[in-house]
Amino acid sequence: MAQFVFENDMHSLLKLDMPITNAPMARWQRKSASANTSALSPSKSMNRSLGKSKTPNKTPGKNGKLQCTPSKVGGDRYIPSRSNKQMDVASFLLSKDNEPVDPNASTEMQKAWSVNLNGYDVEEAKILHLGGKPLNAPEGYQNNLRVLYSQVTTPVSMKKSRYISTVPDRILDAPDLRNDFYLNLLDWSSQNLLAVALHNSVYLWDASQGDITLLMKMEQEQDYICSVSWVKEGNYLAIGTSDGKVQLWDVEKQKRLRSMASHTARVCSLSWNNHILSSGSRSGHIHHHDVRVPDHHIFTLTGHSQEVCGLKWSPDGKYLASGGNDNLVYVWPGLTEGGNQGAINCFTSHQGAVKALAWCPWQPNILASGGGTSDRHIRIWNTHTGTCTNSLDTQSQISSLVFAPNYKELVSGHGFACDGLVIWKYPSMTKVAEFLGHEGRVLNLTLSPDCSTVASVAADETVRLWKCFELDPLTKKAKEKMAKSTNSIIHQGIR
């Protein structure tokens, strides 16, 4: 019969119309119960509701007592009534201090303090421990739990953070582009203008509107443009030419500001550091030009024996990196008054011409350099210590390197044999993506001002824009917020 009893129980439970034993009282039951009690003493509840009414209709005061005193006294003066002041208690409290303190109370207090502070009573316990030196873990032992703890965050390289399209966002024609590895024919300004040098003329492509303007054309047919470089503000463009001159152009007025002649051979690399424009020439010399003064040529750096095809100032303007056809990479100090102007570092590891140079924007004194066809290595240098922190064989000529700060990645442009672009995760240098759209060797890369797009110019006479570092809208918003809030110099220093 036991199973029937159980079945019945189950039924009654499932029906839900039976009163449930052991269950808390239902709301309506509680309500009715409380109503009953209030009904028993209606006067009390009435009084309470008056006393505690939320909106007192009397003049404001702390409580009812205070309000009724004035009417009793019947005036607006303050007349102290001694009768209800506890004078005896007051006098006792005042005189109490002079009496000796109860010794028992003080020990009680001490005990309480001791227990609170030490976790034990000094009077009743003592702490003992076995003397001698502590037994230390062997030297160099590291807590192996670190592995367990650090596993919470998934490794970054494993996480596929975003979708990267392998087709270009846009393709622009670049007819008559000189297929010369040593030239630097592409640069993107902070005002979103892309400057491309096509043989003997410089074209500007407005990336926001899509307009194309012809900025200038060389007067002599046999001369050609060797390098273009925007000043940081984006209003002036420096142009290095095959006749050894450096021209300075005002873009807004489309007017040449000055033509600076100092080199004896073509100027194939340029880099700005505020008002200092540094130019590298086929002669192997690097000239610093102060563009503000008439006597513009202020310094010459000699070190390279062949064409200087890579030239980059570090973001903080403290170092200038130069790479040449003599397979050397030099790091020069920034211009200081009467300072030593010898090279800080000379890296000799590359086996081919070094055109690709890039400073890490988020990590000072980290320089990436890439070698030519006979070298094919990307090397990461710490310029403070002068050591190579990483090197990687890419299997093809490296013509350009750009750091992409949005995702902390490094982009490399390649010639023979791959003819494409590769995105590497920095610092792990694992391959993130590869773009093989170009039909000729990639000559130059440049990053858009918002760091979302990389432009590449290649021997197939096209400029291709790859939108591969676009930020997630949410992170972008957060970043903008951050930038706004951390505008002070202190915060910038920490970054």
Add this chain to the structure above:
Amino acid sequence: MSSTLKGITLKGSAELVAEFFSFGINSILYQRGIYPPETFTRVTQYDMSLYLTVDPNLKTYLNDVVTQLKGWLFDCTVQKLVLVITCLETNEVLERWQFDIECDKTITGSSGTREKSIKAIQEEIRSVIRQITATVTFLPLLETACSFDLLIYTDKDQVVPEKWEESGPKMIADSEEVRLRTFTTTIHKVSSMVAYKRTDCI
């Protein structure tokens, strides 16, 4: 074990509690990674596998402490056992494992017995040690090299034995505390607690 025995004596209780501390301390040292795991060996005790150190120095040290503790447990003069984990470099206390011991002082010598089966006691001990193992999931990582010390709180009139010294309580200034389970042999009651340095949430 002799589960046929009806009651538990003071001597047996002291033995059991001391044994618990021996395994408990070893477990903490292993689980918290104070010493390299390769210096531990696996043994089966309380129907579970536990780790005991094979490092000779550590072994003798623990033996000395536990033997002394057993004596005090028998005398019912011990109040607390505290395992303090300190950073080797800064000497800062990072973790504090506190075992409060309540002794039933009414029982003396080997005469009196109490009713509690050894099985039930071991079941309780097992759950305490299981909890010690489980604390790894919430205790902060000990990032620096650490050392440990054992403090024993005894009655005030206790004679300090040879080689033993008096010590401070070594409290943690800003700590988070987690109470663990309690077990009792009906003569000794051991309640455990771990306090660790609060780390700021980022």
